[in-house]
Amino acid sequence: MPEITLENLRKEFSGGIKASDGLDLTVRDGEYLCLLGPTGAGKTTALRMICGLTKPDSGRVLFDGKDVSGVPISERRTTMLSQRYALFPNMDVYGNVVFSPVIKGWSEEDTKVLATSMIDMVHMGKKVHSIPGELSGGQQQRTALARALASDSKVLLLDEPLRALDARLRIELRKELKSMVKEMGLTSIHVTHDQDEAMEVADRIAIIRKGRIIQVGTPSDIFQNPATPFIANFLGRSNVFSGTYVGGDSDHSEVEIAPGIVVKARPADMEAGEKAVVAVKVGATVPEVVGAKEDVQDRHLPKVLPDGYFGGTVERVMYEGSTITVETRVEGLGIVSSQRSSRRYEAYKPGTQVSITWQPQKASVFRMPENGLEDEMRLE
Template sequence: MIAPTRTSAEPSARASEAGTSGGFGVVLRGIRKQFRAAVAVDDLDLDVRPGEFLTLLGPSGCGKTTTLNMIAGFLTPDRGRILLDGQDVSRQPPDRRDTAMVFQQYALFPHLTVGQNVGYGLRMRRRRPEEIRTLVADALQRVGLAGREGDAPGQLSGGQQQRVALARAIVVRPKVLLFDEPLSNLDLKLREQLRLEIKHLQRELGITSVFVTHDQTEALVMSDRIAVMRAGRIEQLGAPEQIYHDPVNSFVAGFVGQSNLVTGTCTGAGPEPTECTVRLPGAAHPVRARVVGAGPPEPGASVQLLLRPEALRLVGPTDPPAPAGVTLDGRVTEVVNEGSVATVVVRVAESLRLRVAVPDPASRGIPAPGGEASVVIPSGIARALPS
């Protein structure tokens, strides 16, 4: 079913939407793309809101680049429609779509200067030379490369080259900015810095952006919404908090963030309408869990519980009282100390090991492997996922 979309016959609605949000929407309806035997994108529906920063997140080969390339017009879908700012652009060539892409490999023209690279799209659009000079200077200043017009791309570091590519993309003020893993070639420090800079720039300019990554942290930090993809389809679309705290299935839970996915037995529905109670091996009391996705499981049914390591609490004899919840006693089997946080694995029962993230481990005693420890599952943190 195709949801109503704005058309070019409604310029006022479009203008006001673009005006209030400073951006243009992208709509994908029933998009499919097959390469020989491989179905890269399968019946995909997606609405990118005007001005939004939306990330396509998923493992290698799930169809992220193919989706992006269809929005840009580098690939034509076998089926389905793509609407940009309410207009069907499915059969339009890339240069008629008003999108700009930033690639992982920068893709700068090596024989042109930085200024000529950034000004390229403006020259194609036959803008006046003095206007081009002003706009190029503005774009370079926005990416922290003011005055570098005369440099050759080869003289620049990877991070600087990517800044030039970013300037080249924003200088034409496209309707949509497309990013295909633009930070993957950079080291961690630079990647963390550029995440924030890109996000800041996108906010400032209000350009609708579709960002592709397989890095969950990048997605969580940068996005207004995240579409988690698997095998050419969207498994879940939602705000970062929603994806993180209420994943609809174990694939999304496992892909985004660290997780304990443990199996228990449903002891009943309730007490709240969206809850059920689950007995875990080695636990004296059942755990209350919020049911995600389908309705509550039947009593006696096997249930997968999601317990995030940082939501669990490790309690030793000298620790302050733990929050209300269900306590499980066990023995530490492993401690991985990363300085600001330690991951402690506690064996509660033969079939139940829990990873607990302990912040600031230096300031508290963590039992060594073999030592006794209790894990508290605080009320409200458990999620029951469809098995």
């Protein structure tokens, strides 16, 4: 299966919308890569350029180092699984699955064996002669997958393949989807704007924004070491503070985020006085109840946690099943969110005074983006 390389792809649509603005990306042989980004980031355009449905204004698409710009769509062996599945309405499940083998003129016997095994693999054996309109969303999705897998493609492009499904089914099907695709050993690119989906299925995640790839890495890598404040907040919610870098050493750095409030974060290569942004995942942000003795903390935690950086008043507590989210109002900073185990539910009430803290290693520091923090964090 090929390794896909995108080199400095550019594509501008009428109206000056830059869907790709110097896109660089390498997808390894047999890898399941998630292309994650907000709506309108240029995810679908990237897929369409890989399979040839959209022609880039400039830049190259390489399969195993070979430029494929001259290869027609039908010969790239890159199959697209689109949002609405695009099951051909004039054919039944079987007809859809054998579409590609028939087009390519394979022997009847091979076609039948292949189609039957694919249909069995996606558990559609009982619906072979149903037309797409009679299938449920999940069944349509499976059929589209079987059709893609039966096409002898080397690359599978999944454009929000789970979008049209119910939340529950989506979660169930995404594991199944990945395991089937991995089994076939295809190089796959899965486009999504759902970070949970990306975290769960991806070998690696590429974060795309405004037509550029801004970070590529394993889910844990990106989650823990986001490259920009935007990623910090997009992949798992973060509390983001802007302030001034006041100093630090090889162990940690210190940032003044409000007059008199200095917080600790990971070490950073910055000069004192530089404008900085600190991002802490809500799960790493700990609100300690002021005055509690053994406290609500896990017993081992208080030892390693620094003293609270700043205090605040709990405003809301939301119960989420296994977790709770505590929203604390902090003078001069606004609302700070924390996610904790729901075993702590009893400890927090609106009005409880808390002191907010986190481990310095859990907080990222960034230079202030050129266009300001608000522009950086915008989701569109």
